[in-house]
Amino acid sequence: MMPIIEVVDLRFRYEGSETWSIDGLSLKASEGELVLVVGPTGSGKSTLLRAIVGLVPHFYRGEYHGSVRVCGIDVSNTPVHVVATKVGMVFQNPETQLFSTTVEAEIAFPLENLGVPRSEMLIRVEEALRATGMAELRKRNPAELSGGQKQRLAIASILAMRPEVLVLDEPTSMLDPVSASEILEFVVRYCRSERRTLLISEHRLDLLVPLVDRMVIITDGKISFDGRPHDFFLRGTGEEFRIKPPRVPEIYHKVVAAVGPNKYERVPLTASELVELISSGDP
Ligand SMILES: Nc1ncnc2c1ncn2[C@@H]1O[C@H](COP(=O)(O)OP(=O)(O)OP(=O)(O)O)[C@@H](O)[C@H]1O
Ligand SMILES: [Mg+2]
Structure with missing residues (x-):
């Protein structure tokens, strides 16, 4: 492919x-x-x-x-x-990405440019507003939103463009x-x-x-x-790559370090996988 x-x-x-x-x-x-x-x-x-x-x-x-x-x-x-x-992109700094006078218009504008029919556009805007928790802020001016709200809006715009x-x-x-x-x-x-x-x-x-x-x-x-x-x-928690490891693999490797070498072929990535592994008595 x-x-x-x-x-x-x-x-x-x-x-x-x-x-x-x-x-x-x-x-x-x-x-x-x-x-x-x-x-x-x-x-x-x-x-x-x-x-x-x-x-x-x-x-x-x-x-x-x-x-x-x-x-x-x-x-x-x-x-x-x-x-x-x-390709839809959301930047690290959402300030640079907003143009319109309302949240709704900000999401709708690129859709107009893409030639999305109006009825379809309304559906997509609604869905994007709901998915990002922005429905109540639809009439607000993007420039006046908080940093977090601007990020939600940038994500909403991308989702609506599909x-x-x-x-x-x-x-x-x-x-x-x-x-x-x-x-x-x-x-x-x-x-x-x-x-x-x-x-x-x-x-x-x-x-x-x-x-x-x-x-x-x-x-x-x-x-x-x-x-x-x-x-x-x-293989480990990835410290050699200077990244902060997720908590579950980090705990898992601490447990393994305390109880002996890891002879299992599986590392938990979620809390429920960790609980499952511990209750099965494996590590
Ligand atoms: N606009 C720019 N002009 C000049 N140098 C830049 C610019 N943006 C990034 N750099 C440099 O390019 C390198 C990579 O930066 P980049 O922003 O891609 O890293 P990053 O992994 O995204 O970092 P962060 O986790 O801080 O976002 C760095 O040395 C940075 O100083
Ligand atoms: Mg960066």
Whole structure:
């Protein structure tokens, strides 16, 4: 099957910078795959996501080598607004993303541009407002929303567009844990049911690690792990990659360290898996 995202030997250095922010990175994702991008601060996560939607090199300029294809489009020679019809992106800083005078209009505007019929548009706007807990704020001015509300709105806009690929860069960094998990769970359910491809960078690993198909760890602009989260945490907690491990695998490895070597082929990723493992008397 043709990959829906295909990054081949990408190197990128921002204008005026001495170092390569992306330094020889290749990555493929197929349709419907959910991929979590993890890495320490400054490792290149945002730069990679910008490159996948074409903001790198069209908006953020610099020295660019290699290629990025998404939905069969070479993004480096396609205008960003064309890529945006297939790929929805939520930025780390939602300020940069809002244009309209009401929350509703902000969600509806891109749909008008995509030529979505009005009746369909109303349905999609409603659904997106509800999914992100924004229904009561529909008449508010986006500029006056809190940081967390702006993030909800940015996610709502993307959901309403139903793009083939969703690229989310720390989309819930300004939200409280409960709202963040509600929204992320909705996004994951949506991508699963509609077979959308998701690429998400998030530091809330507890929630996403059990839900995604793949975890890609980036350090110094390169991929240092690419595989199933389970296989990653079976080896350890990932401290050598300078990431904060999710709580369940962390507890599990402490238990294993206390009671003897791990002879089991399975590491729990959720609290209920941990309870199950402990009550079975295995570790
Ligand atoms: N607009 C920019 N101009 C110049 N350099 C930049 C720009 N954005 C990022 N960089 C540099 O590129 C490197 C990778 O940054 P990037 O923002 O992609 O990392 P990140 O993994 O997203 O970090 P964080 O976890 O803090 O969001 C860093 O060295 C950073 O300083
Ligand atoms: Mg970032």
